Amino acid sequence: MGTHHEGTAAERRALDAYIKLMRAARSVTARLVRRLATERLTERQFGVLETLYHLGPLPQCALGRKQLTTGGNITFVVDNLVRDGLAERRRDSSDRRIVTVHLTPKGRALIAQTFPRHAAAIQEQFSALTPDEQEVLARLMKKLGLAQGLADDEGAETPATGRA
Amino acid sequence: MGTHHEGTAAERRALDAYIKLMRAARSVTARLVRRLATERLTERQFGVLETLYHLGPLPQCALGRKQLTTGGNITFVVDNLVRDGLAERRRDSSDRRIVTVHLTPKGRALIAQTFPRHAAAIQEQFSALTPDEQEVLARLMKKLGLAQGLADDEGAETPATGRA
């Protein structure tokens, strides 16, 4: 499973950790995306719905930061949620640049039903790790993600499962 | 940073680990992709070149498994590598279904030059973790990725950085 690269020990260690991280993340994501497809949701549609569900109405720019994606993409995702009657846009009256996205009753019902299943699927996958290992992993990922912080998130609030 | 979800401790632990894993993976990937763009390579183009560089010529189906992507996508990626003169296709004579992908001299020169820079960028990002932490991470990721194994890889051989 190692690397074929000949470098310093430090380099090989970093590459090995990197490749295993990416493969695992990709495997986990692929399984969850396949599951979400059975609920007619894409990964990011789910992420937006879930964020709105747990944090309440938010401007699109905030959603973009939460989902770690671009403004153009959020516009597209929200377009589709609106098309499907799951969310609606409301122009902010105090700052007219801002469009706040709200769940519709239909959207709320869908995410209320879907989220527990999604959470269960995540829990099942992570059952491959012991509770201690999960906590260690969370700590390491926080350290790694924060490094050179790419302005991921403006604050401390992170929705439950967010984008993936 | 936690989750807003009210569930069992086990569920919250898994969700927290999951969300941090995904955010970190996405951040790391975003930074590396941005760097690769300066070399006129996409993430998967780089992954394919790197695999060929370290493992030698391979059939497209093998590349697909290494890169954890679909056959159609590999065809597309290889199309572009061929267009750019970095790789070439050769029909296998003993099994005429198979197309083996080879690096061209130009492709080999490019990846030989690019790979060290990419490796250095990875090493820099992972310097946020101690060597011990990197090894723990690698172990955890292997455990997690193998769970419910989605037939990622046919064997033990994994290219140095692969896809990301």
Next chain:
DNA sequence: ATCCTATTATTCAACATTGAATCACAATAG
């Protein structure tokens, strides 16, 4: 007020990715 700068959302073209359908070929069973 007027200018400058920054933020927000939208649009669009280019590109990436998937999944399904199709074709070619191989391998096996009968």
Next chain:
DNA sequence: CTATTGTGATTCAATGTTGAATAATAGGAT
């Protein structure tokens, strides 16, 4: 030999994603 089944590659349409350009608005500065 010839069906049948399986594998590898390609194609295509639908969709997702990015990055750049644009327009509207806000918030100072002067």
